[in-house]
Amino acid sequence: MDKTIWLIDDDESIRESMAFLLSGMGWAVKTFESVDAFTAENSANSALVGCLLLDMRMPGKGGLAWLEEGEWPWPLLPVMIMTGHGTVDACRRAFRNGVFEFFTKPLDADKLIETVGLAFEESQRRFTAWQETARISARVAQLTAREHEVLSVLMEGCSNKEAAARLSLSPRTVEAHRAAAFAKLGVSSLVQAIREYDKLQSV
Amino acid sequence: MKHTLITRALVVWAVVCLISSVLLYTEQIRRQFWERDRAFSALFSEIGAVLTQNESVLPLLSGDEDIAVLRTKFPHLLALEKTAGRARDAARVEPARENQYWLYNPWRQIRVLVDLAPLLTAHPRFTRLEVRYAREGNAQSSSDAFWRWQRTFPQHTQPFTLIADAEPAWFGVYWPIYPALFLGWGAVIAVTGMALWQRKARKEAEQRALYYQHARLNTLGEITAGIVHEINQPLTAVQTWIQGAQRQQTRDNPQAVSQALAAALVQTQRISALLTRFREHVVQEKVTLRETDLTQCWQQVVNLLEHERRAERVAVTHAFAQGATSVIADRLWLEQVLHNLLRNAIQAQQANGQGWVRIESQKSADGIKITVTDGGPGFSPEALQNAFMPFYSGRKEGIGLGMTLTESLMTRMNGTLSLGNSPEGGATIVLQLESGHG
Numbered sequence: 001m002d003k004t005i006w007l008i009d010d011d012e013s014i015r016e017s018m019a020f021l022l023s024g025m026g027w028a029v030k031t032f033e034s035v036d037a038f039t040a041e042n043s044a045n046s047a048l049v050g051c052l053l054l055d056m057r058m059p060g061k062g063g064l065a066w067l068e069e070g071e072w073p074w075p076l077l078p079v080m081i082m083t084g085h086g087t088v089d090a091c092r093r094a095f096r097n098g099v100f101e102f103f104t105k106p107l108d109a110d111k112l113i114e115t116v117g118l119a120f121e122e123s124q125r126r127f128t129a130w131q132e133t134a135r136i137s138a139r140v141a142q143l144t145a146r147e148h149e150v151l152s153v154l155m156e157g158c159s160n161k162e163a164a165a166r167l168s169l170s171p172r173t174v175e176a177h178r179a180a181a182f183a184k185l186g187v188s189s190l191v192q193a194i195r196e197y198d199k200l201q202s203v
Numbered sequence: 204m205k206h207t208l209i210t211r212a213l214v215v216w217a218v219v220c221l222i223s224s225v226l227l228y229t230e231q232i233r234r235q236f237w238e239r240d241r242a243f244s245a246l247f248s249e250i251g252a253v254l255t256q257n258e259s260v261l262p263l264l265s266g267d268e269d270i271a272v273l274r275t276k277f278p279h280l281l282a283l284e285k286t287a288g289r290a291r292d293a294a295r296v297e298p299a300r301e302n303q304y305w306l307y308n309p310w311r312q313i314r315v316l317v318d319l320a321p322l323l324t325a326h327p328r329f330t331r332l333e334v335r336y337a338r339e340g341n342a343q344s345s346s347d348a349f350w351r352w353q354r355t356f357p358q359h360t361q362p363f364t365l366i367a368d369a370e371p372a373w374f375g376v377y378w379p380i381y382p383a384l385f386l387g388w389g390a391v392i393a394v395t396g397m398a399l400w401q402r403k404a405r406k407e408a409e410q411r412a413l414y415y416q417h418a419r420l421n422t423l424g425e426i427t428a429g430i431v432h433e434i435n436q437p438l439t440a441v442q443t444w445i446q447g448a449q450r451q452q453t454r455d456n457p458q459a460v461s462q463a464l465a466a467a468l469v470q471t472q473r474i475s476a477l478l479t480r481f482r483e484h485v486v487q488e489k490v491t492l493r494e495t496d497l498t499q500c501w502q503q504v505v506n507l508l509e510h511e512r513r514a515e516r517v518a519v520t521h522a523f524a525q526g527a528t529s530v531i532a533d534r535l536w537l538e539q540v541l542h543n544l545l546r547n548a549i550q551a552q553q554a555n556g557q558g559w560v561r562i563e564s565q566k567s568a569d570g571i572k573i574t575v576t577d578g579g580p581g582f583s584p585e586a587l588q589n590a591f592m593p594f595y596s597g598r599k600e601g602i603g604l605g606m607t608l609t610e611s612l613m614t615r616m617n618g619t620l621s622l623g624n625s626p627e628g629g630a631t632i633v634l635q636l637e638s639g640h641g
Contacts, residue, residue, distance in 0.1 A: 011436045011440070013436065013437055013440035013466075013469075017439075017441075017444040017447065017463075017466060017467075017470075020444065020459070020463055020466070021443050021446055024447050024450050024451050024454075024456075024459065084431070084435040084436065085428075085432070105435055105436070105439040106435070106438050106442040106443070107439060107442070107443060109442075109443065109446030109447070109450070
């Protein structure tokens with residue numbers, strides 16, 4: 001995966017100078033002059049990684065207003081807000097919307113670079129977790145309805161016999177379902193199966 | 204505003220006059236009634252006394268007395284006669300003519316002619332006055348008089364009833380009191396109305412002054428925010444370019460460094476262009492200076508700051524020398540200058556409770572010299588140095604543009620402004636302006 005800094009600012013001088021500074025650090029930078037330009041290019045791909053530098057106040061749609069719109073389509077992308085009008089209220093609103101960092105202009109380069117690094121780590125972490133979830137959910141999806149049922153009863157703590165009694169099956173059938181489910185999930189014990197399941201729940 | 208106030212005052216005046224004159228008229232008519240009532244009571248007791256005299260004197264008479272002698276004591280007795288064979292149970296009274304009657308004493312067989320007419324004619328204010336003999340039929344005779352009195356005498360040998368009618372003298376009231384009353388109410392309402400109007404006007408003026416001040420501060424805030432925003436963008440870019448250049452320098456990448464510096468330079472030029480444009484926006488519309496009356500300007504400024512002046516109990520005095528009240532200036536600017544100076548003086552004396560501000564003007568060689576002194580703490584050495592610098596303020600909440608503006612306005616009016624402290628410690632500000640011809 002390639003990490004990219006996505007930069008949205010209406011002022012060309014800001015875009016250019018920041019692109020210069022950040023690409024000088026060896027990072028890929030993509031600049032957009034408006035929120036619409038960014039969404040037009042990236043709305044199809046929700047798995048963007050890296051970080052998003054977003055100006056708070058822009059002609060058309062401002063960054064903060066955009067964040068407050070609701071469903072955020074790029075869950076792997078930490079967002080950093082930049083603004084020339086840093087009020088406490090704006091800051092509070094930004095963090096309530098899950099912003100990673102809040103900068104006032106003019107920006108301090110050291111702090112910016114450090115935060116971009118942290119944001120990349122965060123994005124990487126989110127990406128790994130997302131991959132893991134994707135892997136597990138793909139496996140869970142393979143289970144048949146019966147296998148799923150048997151597995152959930154077992155995970156509640158029932159023994160094979162109890163599960164068989166609860167589901168009105170023979171213990172042998174339960175065992176067969178259990179073995180099939182373990183094979184599909186790629187685990188060898190109930191404990192492992194539960195841990196995989198937990199990962200799925202936690203995201 | 205004033206118009207409706209006058210209309211309202213007139214309506215109130217009319218209503219008050221109407222009500223009070225109705226009340227007054229009723230009272231006057233009532234007094235007439237009391238007068239008649241008292242007259243009736245007096246007459247009743249007078250006649251009652253006569254009747255009592257008759258009753259007591261008649262048994263003592265023998266019929267041989269000289270009527271002339273009798274009349275000296277009892278003028279209402281007209282005649283004394285002897286009767287013969289009057290039954291003892293016959294009526295004691297026998298009406299003779301109007302208001303005259305015979306009173307009999309059957310024991311002694313005499314009778315006297317009693318005349319009540321002189322008593323009754325002494326009261327011309329009753330429209331009807333009669334003494335009615337009770338046996339003459341219905342005592343409750345009806346009448347359409349406005350007021351009516353009727354009372355029966357207690358002497359039972361002479362069963363009379365005194366009846367009186369009277370009409371109010373509708374037009375007999377005392378007239379001159381009404382114009383006086385109307386004028387009095389008019390004066391009261393006019394005075395109250397004036398007081399109310401003045402209070403309202405003063406309140407409005409205060410509100411207007413407050414509003415202008417707010418508007419000015421808001422405008423200032425908007426302008427400042429605009430400048431900050433406009434400059435912040437290129438400033439951010441410059442800073443970022445330079446920081447990028449520094450990093451490239453450590454990596455020994457001279458081409459990138461010079462590219463970044465060139466870009467930064469472009470942004471600083473942008474800032475400079477912004478400032479130039481802004482300055483063009485703000486500064487210097489041409490103004491024509493004309494003869495301006497210093498006294499009027501000062502009065503206007505004092506009025507505008509009336510509220511603050513009262514709140515801080517600052518006494519404002521002036522002494523404009525003869526021929527030193529007309530200066531060459533722009534009226535609004537001069538007011539702005541004086542406003543700033545007076546407000547500063549008032550604010551400087553917030554704590555001391557009995558401050559004062561004095562303005563004097565004199566003719567000098569170069570024009571008119573205006574001196575504003577106050578009883579405050581004066582300028583600190585630091586303030587004397589920096590008072591005209593933008594954003595320097597002696598007050599914590601001050602923006603520090605007041606004196607800057609004052610000085611630049613004075614300069615543009617071809618005048619000067621100098622600050623100092625008086626020997627007593629207060630601030631002394633000397634303005635110098637060209638003299639008008641007046």
